[in-house]
Amino acid sequence: MSASSLVAEAVWKEIESTHSVNDDQLWTLHFLFGKNFEGATRIVDQRGVSKISAHPSGRFIFQVTGESRRKDQYLCFPENFCACYSFFYDVVNRGEQLCCKHQLAARLAASLGSYVEVKVSDEELAVLLSKV
Protein backbone atom coordinates (compact mmCIF):
# COMPACT_ATOMS: atom_id res chain seq x y z
CA MET A 1 0.00 0.00 0.00
CA SER A 2 1.16 3.55 -0.66
CA ALA A 3 1.92 5.90 2.22
CA SER A 4 -1.20 7.94 1.35
CA SER A 5 -3.42 4.86 1.54
CA LEU A 6 -1.94 3.84 4.89
CA VAL A 7 -2.44 7.31 6.37
CA ALA A 8 -6.02 7.46 5.05
CA GLU A 9 -6.75 3.99 6.45
CA ALA A 10 -5.50 5.02 9.90
CA VAL A 11 -7.72 8.13 9.86
CA TRP A 12 -10.79 6.14 8.76
CA LYS A 13 -10.21 3.67 11.59
CA GLU A 14 -10.10 6.54 14.12
CA ILE A 15 -13.34 8.01 12.77
CA GLU A 16 -15.03 4.59 12.80
CA SER A 17 -14.03 3.98 16.41
CA THR A 18 -15.61 7.24 17.67
CA HIS A 19 -18.34 7.74 15.02
CA SER A 20 -17.27 11.37 14.92
CA VAL A 21 -14.79 13.43 12.95
CA ASN A 22 -12.58 16.27 14.21
CA ASP A 23 -10.86 19.13 12.38
CA ASP A 24 -7.48 17.40 12.26
CA GLN A 25 -9.00 14.33 10.62
CA LEU A 26 -10.94 16.47 8.14
CA TRP A 27 -7.77 18.39 7.30
CA THR A 28 -5.78 15.17 6.74
CA LEU A 29 -8.44 13.65 4.50
CA HIS A 30 -8.75 16.90 2.56
CA PHE A 31 -4.97 16.99 2.12
CA LEU A 32 -5.00 13.42 0.79
CA PHE A 33 -8.08 13.57 -1.42
CA GLY A 34 -8.50 17.27 -2.25
CA LYS A 35 -11.62 18.30 -4.20
CA ASN A 36 -12.97 14.75 -4.13
CA PHE A 37 -13.21 14.96 -0.36
CA GLU A 38 -15.01 18.32 -0.53
CA GLY A 39 -17.58 16.72 -2.83
CA ALA A 40 -17.88 13.73 -0.51
CA THR A 41 -18.65 15.90 2.53
CA ARG A 42 -21.36 17.75 0.59
CA ILE A 43 -22.95 14.44 -0.43
CA VAL A 44 -22.92 13.17 3.18
CA ASP A 45 -24.34 16.48 4.46
CA GLN A 46 -27.22 16.13 2.00
CA ARG A 47 -27.91 12.55 3.17
CA GLY A 48 -26.91 11.28 -0.25
CA VAL A 49 -25.59 7.90 0.92
CA SER A 50 -27.79 4.83 1.35
CA LYS A 51 -26.64 1.51 2.74
CA ILE A 52 -28.60 -1.29 1.09
CA SER A 53 -28.45 -4.33 3.38
CA ALA A 54 -29.85 -7.76 2.60
CA HIS A 55 -31.68 -9.94 5.09
CA PRO A 56 -30.85 -12.49 6.40
CA SER A 57 -27.33 -12.73 4.90
CA GLY A 58 -26.14 -9.27 5.95
CA ARG A 59 -24.37 -8.61 2.64
CA PHE A 60 -24.60 -4.94 1.63
CA ILE A 61 -23.70 -2.30 -0.92
CA PHE A 62 -23.80 1.50 -0.81
CA GLN A 63 -25.75 3.70 -3.19
CA VAL A 64 -24.46 7.25 -3.53
CA THR A 65 -26.31 10.16 -5.12
CA GLY A 66 -24.08 12.26 -7.37
CA GLU A 67 -23.84 16.04 -7.30
CA SER A 68 -24.92 16.67 -10.88
CA ARG A 69 -28.31 18.14 -11.65
CA ARG A 70 -29.45 14.71 -12.85
CA LYS A 71 -28.82 13.29 -9.36
CA ASP A 72 -27.42 10.06 -10.79
CA GLN A 73 -27.11 7.22 -8.30
CA TYR A 74 -24.01 5.05 -8.19
CA LEU A 75 -23.58 1.64 -6.62
CA CYS A 76 -20.39 1.60 -4.65
CA PHE A 77 -18.07 -0.58 -2.54
CA PRO A 78 -16.16 2.04 -0.51
CA GLU A 79 -12.86 0.12 -0.55
CA ASN A 80 -12.52 -0.63 -4.23
CA PHE A 81 -15.35 0.13 -6.63
CA CYS A 82 -17.77 2.75 -7.88
CA ALA A 83 -19.96 2.55 -10.96
CA CYS A 84 -19.14 6.15 -11.96
CA TYR A 85 -16.91 7.09 -14.90
CA SER A 86 -14.40 8.87 -12.68
CA PHE A 87 -13.63 5.62 -10.87
CA PHE A 88 -12.94 3.81 -14.13
CA TYR A 89 -10.92 6.54 -15.81
CA ASP A 90 -9.17 8.40 -12.97
CA VAL A 91 -8.73 5.62 -10.42
CA VAL A 92 -8.28 2.37 -12.35
CA ASN A 93 -7.18 3.49 -15.79
CA ARG A 94 -4.90 6.45 -15.15
CA GLY A 95 -4.18 5.82 -11.48
CA GLU A 96 -4.39 9.56 -10.79
CA GLN A 97 -6.72 9.22 -7.79
CA LEU A 98 -6.87 6.76 -4.91
CA CYS A 99 -10.67 6.72 -5.11
CA CYS A 100 -13.62 8.76 -6.38
CA LYS A 101 -15.79 11.15 -4.35
CA HIS A 102 -18.67 8.66 -4.18
CA GLN A 103 -16.41 6.06 -2.55
CA LEU A 104 -15.22 8.72 -0.10
CA ALA A 105 -18.81 9.72 0.64
CA ALA A 106 -19.74 6.08 1.29
CA ARG A 107 -16.70 5.57 3.53
CA LEU A 108 -17.34 8.79 5.47
CA ALA A 109 -21.05 8.02 5.90
CA ALA A 110 -20.27 4.45 6.99
CA SER A 111 -17.66 5.67 9.51
CA LEU A 112 -20.01 8.25 10.99
CA GLY A 113 -23.14 6.12 10.71
CA SER A 114 -24.83 8.93 8.78
CA TYR A 115 -26.41 7.01 5.93
CA VAL A 116 -29.97 6.10 5.03
CA GLU A 117 -30.64 2.46 5.93
CA VAL A 118 -32.43 0.46 3.22
CA LYS A 119 -33.44 -3.14 3.94
CA VAL A 120 -33.97 -5.58 1.08
CA SER A 121 -34.28 -9.35 0.71
CA ASP A 122 -31.27 -11.46 -0.26
CA GLU A 123 -32.88 -12.08 -3.65
CA GLU A 124 -33.39 -8.35 -4.27
CA LEU A 125 -29.75 -7.64 -3.44
CA ALA A 126 -28.60 -10.38 -5.84
CA VAL A 127 -30.58 -8.72 -8.65
CA LEU A 128 -29.17 -5.30 -7.73
CA LEU A 129 -25.58 -6.59 -7.62
CA SER A 130 -25.95 -8.31 -10.99
CA LYS A 131 -26.67 -4.89 -12.48
CA VAL A 132 -23.48 -3.31 -11.10
Place this chain on the structure above:
Amino acid sequence: MILEEMFFCSSSSSSQQLQPFENPSSNLLLLSGPPSSGKTSLLFQFAFNVALHSDSNNKVIFICNRHRLDSKPPFLSQGIDPSSHVFHRIQMKYVNDDEDIRKYFAAFHLYDTLPAAVLIDDFGDFFDNKICQQRYSNPRGRDMAMVKTLALCHNAITFANQKGSCKVLLSDTHTHQRDSPRFHFIYKKWIQTTFTIKEGDVSGSFILKDRSHSPTDHTATIKAAAKYSIALQYLVFHGLVEEDQLQYIQN
Protein backbone atom coordinates in the same frame (compact mmCIF):
# COMPACT_ATOMS: atom_id res chain seq x y z
CA MET B 1 1.16 -20.87 1.79
CA ILE B 2 3.72 -23.06 0.08
CA LEU B 3 3.60 -23.45 -3.70
CA GLU B 4 4.06 -27.18 -3.38
CA GLU B 5 0.98 -27.50 -1.15
CA MET B 6 -1.14 -25.37 -3.44
CA PHE B 7 -0.41 -26.57 -6.93
CA PHE B 8 1.21 -29.99 -6.72
CA CYS B 9 0.54 -33.40 -5.28
CA SER B 10 3.27 -33.68 -2.66
CA SER B 11 3.96 -35.68 0.46
CA SER B 12 3.39 -32.59 2.60
CA SER B 13 0.01 -31.80 1.08
CA SER B 14 -1.38 -35.23 1.87
CA SER B 15 -0.46 -35.10 5.53
CA GLN B 16 -1.30 -31.61 6.69
CA GLN B 17 -3.86 -28.87 6.32
CA LEU B 18 -3.33 -26.24 3.65
CA GLN B 19 -2.00 -23.19 5.43
CA PRO B 20 -4.46 -20.30 5.65
CA PHE B 21 -3.43 -17.06 3.98
CA GLU B 22 -1.93 -14.53 6.36
CA ASN B 23 -3.55 -11.62 4.60
CA PRO B 24 -7.25 -11.27 3.68
CA SER B 25 -6.33 -9.56 0.40
CA SER B 26 -4.58 -12.81 -0.51
CA ASN B 27 -7.89 -14.61 -0.78
CA LEU B 28 -8.10 -13.37 -4.37
CA LEU B 29 -5.25 -14.78 -6.44
CA LEU B 30 -4.13 -14.79 -10.05
CA LEU B 31 -2.25 -17.46 -11.99
CA SER B 32 -0.74 -16.03 -15.15
CA GLY B 33 1.31 -17.74 -17.82
CA PRO B 34 1.92 -18.20 -21.53
CA PRO B 35 -0.42 -20.36 -23.64
CA SER B 36 -0.06 -24.14 -23.17
CA SER B 37 1.93 -23.84 -19.95
CA GLY B 38 -0.37 -26.03 -17.84
CA LYS B 39 -2.49 -23.30 -16.22
CA THR B 40 -5.68 -25.38 -16.32
CA SER B 41 -3.82 -28.38 -14.87
CA LEU B 42 -2.37 -26.28 -12.04
CA LEU B 43 -5.80 -24.79 -11.37
CA PHE B 44 -7.40 -28.23 -11.23
CA GLN B 45 -4.65 -29.55 -8.95
CA PHE B 46 -5.27 -26.57 -6.66
CA ALA B 47 -8.99 -27.46 -6.68
CA PHE B 48 -8.14 -31.05 -5.74
CA ASN B 49 -5.82 -29.99 -2.90
CA VAL B 50 -8.39 -27.59 -1.42
CA ALA B 51 -11.16 -30.20 -1.72
CA LEU B 52 -8.92 -32.80 -0.09
CA HIS B 53 -8.32 -30.66 3.00
CA SER B 54 -11.61 -28.80 3.40
CA ASP B 55 -14.78 -29.82 5.21
CA SER B 56 -16.80 -32.37 3.22
CA ASN B 57 -19.75 -29.92 3.09
CA ASN B 58 -17.67 -27.25 1.38
CA LYS B 59 -17.40 -27.77 -2.34
CA VAL B 60 -14.80 -26.32 -4.66
CA ILE B 61 -16.30 -24.58 -7.68
CA PHE B 62 -14.40 -24.81 -10.97
CA ILE B 63 -15.74 -22.24 -13.45
CA CYS B 64 -14.79 -22.63 -17.09
CA ASN B 65 -15.98 -22.76 -20.67
CA ARG B 66 -17.16 -26.31 -21.39
CA HIS B 67 -16.05 -26.43 -25.01
CA ARG B 68 -12.55 -25.23 -24.13
CA LEU B 69 -12.19 -27.68 -21.25
CA ASP B 70 -13.37 -30.61 -23.38
CA SER B 71 -10.86 -29.78 -26.10
CA LYS B 72 -7.96 -29.32 -23.63
CA PRO B 73 -8.66 -31.24 -20.41
CA PRO B 74 -6.35 -30.79 -17.41
CA PHE B 75 -3.56 -33.22 -16.53
CA LEU B 76 -3.26 -34.40 -12.93
CA SER B 77 -0.27 -35.26 -10.81
CA GLN B 78 0.85 -38.87 -11.05
CA GLY B 79 -0.07 -39.80 -7.48
CA ILE B 80 -3.77 -39.03 -7.84
CA ASP B 81 -6.35 -41.79 -8.16
CA PRO B 82 -8.80 -40.75 -10.93
CA SER B 83 -11.62 -42.48 -9.02
CA SER B 84 -10.87 -40.61 -5.78
CA HIS B 85 -13.92 -39.50 -3.75
CA VAL B 86 -12.32 -36.03 -3.58
CA PHE B 87 -13.49 -35.33 -7.13
CA HIS B 88 -17.10 -35.43 -5.91
CA ARG B 89 -16.36 -32.26 -3.95
CA ILE B 90 -15.26 -30.40 -7.07
CA GLN B 91 -18.29 -28.95 -8.81
CA MET B 92 -17.91 -27.88 -12.43
CA LYS B 93 -19.77 -24.73 -13.40
CA TYR B 94 -19.85 -24.03 -17.12
CA VAL B 95 -20.31 -20.42 -18.17
CA ASN B 96 -20.33 -18.67 -21.52
CA ASP B 97 -19.43 -15.07 -20.79
CA ASP B 98 -18.63 -12.38 -18.24
CA GLU B 99 -22.29 -11.81 -17.39
CA ASP B 100 -22.59 -15.40 -16.18
CA ILE B 101 -19.63 -14.85 -13.86
CA ARG B 102 -21.10 -11.62 -12.49
CA LYS B 103 -24.46 -13.30 -11.86
CA TYR B 104 -22.69 -16.05 -9.93
CA PHE B 105 -20.88 -13.63 -7.60
CA ALA B 106 -23.94 -11.36 -7.30
CA ALA B 107 -25.91 -14.30 -5.90
CA PHE B 108 -23.05 -15.61 -3.73
CA HIS B 109 -24.87 -14.83 -0.47
CA LEU B 110 -27.85 -16.98 -1.51
CA TYR B 111 -25.97 -20.28 -1.25
CA ASP B 112 -26.64 -22.39 1.85
CA THR B 113 -23.00 -23.42 2.15
CA LEU B 114 -20.28 -21.26 0.71
CA PRO B 115 -17.51 -22.97 -1.27
CA ALA B 116 -14.00 -23.48 0.08
CA ALA B 117 -12.63 -22.09 -3.18
CA VAL B 118 -13.76 -20.77 -6.54
CA LEU B 119 -11.49 -21.21 -9.55
CA ILE B 120 -12.01 -19.49 -12.88
CA ASP B 121 -10.04 -20.80 -15.83
CA ASP B 122 -9.01 -18.37 -18.60
CA PHE B 123 -10.77 -15.49 -16.86
CA GLY B 124 -9.81 -12.85 -19.43
CA ASP B 125 -11.21 -14.88 -22.32
CA PHE B 126 -14.78 -14.55 -21.05
CA PHE B 127 -14.69 -10.84 -21.89
CA ASP B 128 -15.44 -10.47 -25.58
CA ASN B 129 -14.20 -7.10 -26.78
CA LYS B 130 -16.97 -6.44 -29.29
CA ILE B 131 -19.85 -7.53 -27.04
CA CYS B 132 -18.55 -5.48 -24.10
CA GLN B 133 -18.06 -2.40 -26.30
CA GLN B 134 -21.67 -2.66 -27.47
CA ARG B 135 -23.05 -3.34 -24.00
CA TYR B 136 -21.43 -0.26 -22.46
CA SER B 137 -21.40 1.88 -25.63
CA ASN B 138 -17.75 2.48 -24.90
CA PRO B 139 -14.52 1.54 -26.71
CA ARG B 140 -13.10 0.48 -23.33
CA GLY B 141 -16.11 -1.76 -22.67
CA ARG B 142 -14.06 -4.89 -21.99
CA ASP B 143 -11.97 -3.12 -19.35
CA MET B 144 -15.14 -1.78 -17.72
CA ALA B 145 -16.67 -5.26 -17.63
CA MET B 146 -13.50 -6.67 -16.03
CA VAL B 147 -13.48 -3.93 -13.40
CA LYS B 148 -17.10 -4.65 -12.46
CA THR B 149 -16.53 -8.40 -12.35
CA LEU B 150 -13.39 -8.20 -10.20
CA ALA B 151 -15.10 -5.78 -7.81
CA LEU B 152 -18.09 -8.12 -7.42
CA CYS B 153 -15.78 -11.09 -6.99
CA HIS B 154 -13.76 -9.25 -4.32
CA ASN B 155 -16.94 -8.24 -2.49
CA ALA B 156 -18.31 -11.80 -2.57
CA ILE B 157 -15.07 -13.22 -1.19
CA THR B 158 -14.85 -10.58 1.54
CA PHE B 159 -18.41 -11.49 2.52
CA ALA B 160 -17.64 -15.23 2.47
CA ASN B 161 -14.55 -14.82 4.64
CA GLN B 162 -16.57 -13.16 7.39
CA LYS B 163 -18.38 -16.48 7.76
CA GLY B 164 -15.70 -19.01 6.89
CA SER B 165 -12.79 -19.42 4.54
CA CYS B 166 -12.99 -19.02 0.79
CA LYS B 167 -10.35 -18.35 -1.84
CA VAL B 168 -10.70 -17.34 -5.47
CA LEU B 169 -8.02 -18.21 -7.99
CA LEU B 170 -8.24 -16.87 -11.54
CA SER B 171 -6.04 -17.88 -14.44
CA ASP B 172 -5.14 -15.72 -17.41
CA THR B 173 -2.62 -15.54 -20.23
CA HIS B 174 0.51 -13.40 -20.61
CA THR B 175 0.60 -11.01 -23.53
CA HIS B 176 3.49 -10.86 -25.98
CA GLN B 177 5.41 -13.41 -23.90
CA ARG B 178 6.05 -10.78 -21.23
CA ASP B 179 6.10 -11.82 -17.60
CA SER B 180 2.93 -9.99 -16.67
CA PRO B 181 -0.71 -10.83 -17.26
CA ARG B 182 -2.99 -9.17 -19.77
CA PHE B 183 -4.95 -6.33 -18.20
CA HIS B 184 -2.26 -6.00 -15.50
CA PHE B 185 -3.31 -2.42 -14.69
CA ILE B 186 -6.81 -3.71 -13.86
CA TYR B 187 -5.81 -6.83 -11.93
CA LYS B 188 -3.40 -5.01 -9.62
CA LYS B 189 -6.24 -2.95 -8.14
CA TRP B 190 -7.86 -6.08 -6.67
CA ILE B 191 -5.18 -8.77 -6.60
CA GLN B 192 -2.01 -8.58 -4.55
CA THR B 193 -0.72 -12.11 -5.10
CA THR B 194 0.06 -13.33 -8.59
CA PHE B 195 1.60 -16.64 -9.56
CA THR B 196 3.42 -16.31 -12.86
CA ILE B 197 4.67 -19.06 -15.14
CA LYS B 198 7.86 -18.77 -17.14
CA GLU B 199 9.10 -21.29 -19.68
CA GLY B 200 12.01 -23.35 -18.36
CA ASP B 201 15.31 -24.12 -20.02
CA VAL B 202 14.03 -27.44 -21.42
CA SER B 203 11.06 -27.72 -23.79
CA GLY B 204 7.91 -28.59 -21.83
CA SER B 205 9.37 -27.46 -18.50
CA PHE B 206 8.21 -24.40 -16.59
CA ILE B 207 8.93 -22.30 -13.53
CA LEU B 208 6.01 -21.19 -11.34
CA LYS B 209 6.73 -18.06 -9.31
CA ASP B 210 4.82 -16.71 -6.32
CA ARG B 211 5.07 -12.94 -6.45
CA SER B 212 3.36 -10.36 -4.28
CA HIS B 213 2.99 -6.71 -5.10
CA SER B 214 1.46 -3.60 -3.64
CA PRO B 215 -1.78 -2.46 -5.32
CA THR B 216 -0.24 0.99 -5.69
CA ASP B 217 3.21 -0.14 -6.77
CA HIS B 218 4.53 -1.79 -9.91
CA THR B 219 7.34 -3.67 -8.20
CA ALA B 220 6.89 -7.28 -7.22
CA THR B 221 8.98 -9.57 -5.08
CA ILE B 222 9.29 -13.28 -5.77
CA LYS B 223 8.67 -15.18 -2.55
CA ALA B 224 9.07 -18.70 -3.90
CA ALA B 225 9.37 -20.64 -7.15
CA ALA B 226 8.84 -24.23 -8.27
CA LYS B 227 9.85 -26.21 -11.33
CA TYR B 228 7.36 -28.47 -13.10
CA SER B 229 6.66 -30.02 -16.46
CA ILE B 230 3.82 -31.58 -18.40
CA ALA B 231 5.00 -35.04 -19.44
CA LEU B 232 3.11 -38.13 -20.66
CA GLN B 233 -0.19 -36.44 -19.81
CA TYR B 234 0.83 -35.83 -16.20
CA LEU B 235 1.65 -32.71 -14.22
CA VAL B 236 5.12 -33.43 -12.83
CA PHE B 237 6.57 -31.47 -9.91
CA HIS B 238 10.39 -31.18 -10.01
CA GLY B 239 10.91 -29.39 -6.71
CA LEU B 240 11.23 -25.89 -5.33
CA VAL B 241 13.83 -23.44 -6.55
CA GLU B 242 16.43 -22.86 -3.84
CA GLU B 243 16.34 -19.43 -2.19
CA ASP B 244 19.79 -18.48 -3.44
CA GLN B 245 18.60 -19.15 -7.01
CA LEU B 246 15.51 -16.91 -6.83
CA GLN B 247 17.46 -13.81 -7.86
CA TYR B 248 18.24 -15.42 -11.22
CA ILE B 249 14.58 -15.84 -12.15
CA GLN B 250 13.36 -12.36 -11.22
CA ASN B 251 12.42 -11.60 -14.83
